[in-house]
Structures are given as structure tokens and as C-alpha cells.
Amino acid sequence: MTNESKIIDGKAIAAELRAELAKKVEARVAAGKSVPGLATVLVGDNAASQSYVGMKQKACAKAGIKSFGIKMEADATQEEVEKVVSDLNANPEVHGILVQLPLPSHLDEEKVLNAISIEKDVDGFHPINIGRLAQKGREPLFVPCTPDGCIYLLDKIGAQIEGAEAVVLGRSNIVGMPLALLLVGRNATVTVCHSRTKDLPAVCRKADILLAAVGRPEMVKKDWVKPGAVVIDVGSNRIEDPSLEKGYKWVGDVDYDDVIDVVGRITPSPGGVGPMTIAKLLDNTVRAAEIADGK
Ligand code: NDP
Secondary structure, three states, rough: OOOOEOOOHHHHHHHHHHHHHHHHHHHHOOOOOOOEEEEEEOOOOHHHHHHHHHHHEEEEHHOOEEEEEEEEEHHHHHHHHHHHHHHHHHOOOOEEEEEOOOOOOOOOHHHHHHOOOHHHOOOOOOOOHHHHHOOOOOOOOOOOOOHHHHHHHHHHOOOOOOOOEEEEOOOOOOOOHHHHHHHHHHHEEEEEEEEOOHHHHHHHOOOOOOEEEEOOOOOOOOOHHHOOOOOEEEOEEEEEOOOOOEEEEOOEOOHHHHHHHOOOOOOOOOOOOHHHHHHHHHHHEEEEEEEOOOO
């Protein structure tokens, strides 16, 4: 296998899914059903959050999904944010509600997420959806988009998940932990690593599937990877690079150039998991509209 053929092209796979979704939206509207609608709630003026919300709204427009952008001041109160969510719950044009995280620290994130109707919880962070994900035989209505995107990529390349040794680096609420739960649900044998894990390289070397979500630029090196392993790099880190005109570049949690000779398959970062996150959000929004159809 050439190094080029090892690349899992998340950008292309996400574009394919988005095109399928655009067709689905067109067909449902032609059949007289509602236009799927996604509301984004942005509290404060964090530049990264603004840019993520902007990307999500653009992607919605391309897929024929209507977006409702709600911007709130950084000092919005808990009651004000929950009132906005409650109004969106009651709005029949809105099928999905996304509260952009992180929220300013004076707000209670769990309470805000809890206020979203589980049928509109397209980010999959509602405690009931997460709780169902953690329980055998229970199905969440929605699964968090980034972890779901990772599984989608693994399925797309025909990776054997059942019975595989999977190692997840990171245990955050939005990526590492739901990803580990999804892998358990698919019958992988899962090890979850975090900042207190001892001898990370040795633990990672056991993995048939290694998934990195730590937010540490290029941390995973060649000797952490079992030859032939599938590596999913969720990391997205901005680092300085004075050799470039803009002075910085984006890298993953995996040292791509170092590991490429050893891996079986790998997602680049950028261009791997990132595009899948947005495609999965659109997918969840279309599904939320379908759930509303059945009511
Ligand atoms: P968090 O900071 O919330 O979590 C990081 C996790 O990694 C924690 O569990 C932490 O352990 C663990 N960790 C941190 N440093 C180390 C270390 N040196 N050794 C072992 N474990 C460590 O990050 P997120 O989960 O939000 O994001 C992870 C990465 O994924 C980031 O680069 C982020 O930008 C990217 N990301 C990409 C997305 C995409 O769409 N492509 C979406 C979301 C995130 P502990 O729990 O002990 O603190």
C-alpha cells in the first residue's frame, strides 16, 4: 500500500454524505414536507465559536437546511439562555437546536443542555441521550457528531470494529467518552486513556484502532502505533509556523509524517474528522425533521 492510499479522505467522504442529504431534503420538500431547520445558539463573542457556528450555517444553506442564528451577549443570564432554548423547543420550524460550547463560565452548561427537547438534541449532548448511549439495549435519539463521524469513517473504509482492540486517547464529554461508548456498542474491546494513564505509548501500541482526541499537537509518535493499525486523529491544534506567511498551521494530535510508514490507514488533520462533524450535524438535523414528521 502506498502512503497516499493509506489516507482516509474525510473531506471527500463528508462531501458525499452532504450531497446525499441535500437530495433527501429536496425530495422531502418536493413531497410537501417541512424544510429541516437548525437553530444555533451562540453566547458571547469567542472567535473560534463564531467561526464554527458560521461554518455550520454555511453547510446548512448548501444542503437546503434553514438556519436560525441566535446570538446572545456574553453576560446573558441562565434564565435568558434557557428561555431562548424553550422558545426554540416550541418553534415548529426548528427541528434541531445546537448550543455552541463552551458556554461562558457563569452559565450552568448541564442545565442548558437539559433544557433542549431530546427530539431536537442534534448535538446529542442531552443527559438522556448520553445516558442511553451508555446503557445496553437503549438507543439514543442522537449521537454526538464528532464521535459518530469517526465511526462513520471506520465503517466507510470497512474497518473491523467488532472484536478489535480500540484505544481512545481522551475522555472528554464531547469526544473521548461518547466515542468509547460507541465503540463498546459496536463490540470493540476499548481502553480509554487520559492524563493520568501510565506508559501511554505501550497502551496505544496494543490498538488495532487508535483514536486520538487529546488536544496535544502531534503527540502520537511512530512507536505508539502497532504496524497496520487504523489511526483516527480527532485533534485540531493551531501551532506557530514562522515559515508560513500567515505564521501558523493546523495539526492533529498525531505526528502524521512520523507515523505514516507504520499505519494501515489514517485520517489527516485537517481534512479528516473535522468535515465529518459538520456532515453528521446536518444528518442529525434531517433526522430530527423526520422525527417531527411522525408526530
Ligand atoms: P478536552 O481538553 O476536553 O479533553 C482532552 C482529553 O485528553 C482529556 O480527557 C485529558 O485527560 C486528555 N489529555 C490531555 N492531555 C493528555 C496527555 N498529555 N496525555 C494523556 N491524555 C491527555 O479536549 P476535546 O475532547 O474537546 O478535544 C480534543 C481534541 O479534539 C482537540 O484537539 C480539539 O480541537 C479536537 N476536536 C476536534 C473536533 C472536530 O470536529 N475535528 C471536534 C471537537 C474537538 P483528563 O481527562 O485526565 O484531563
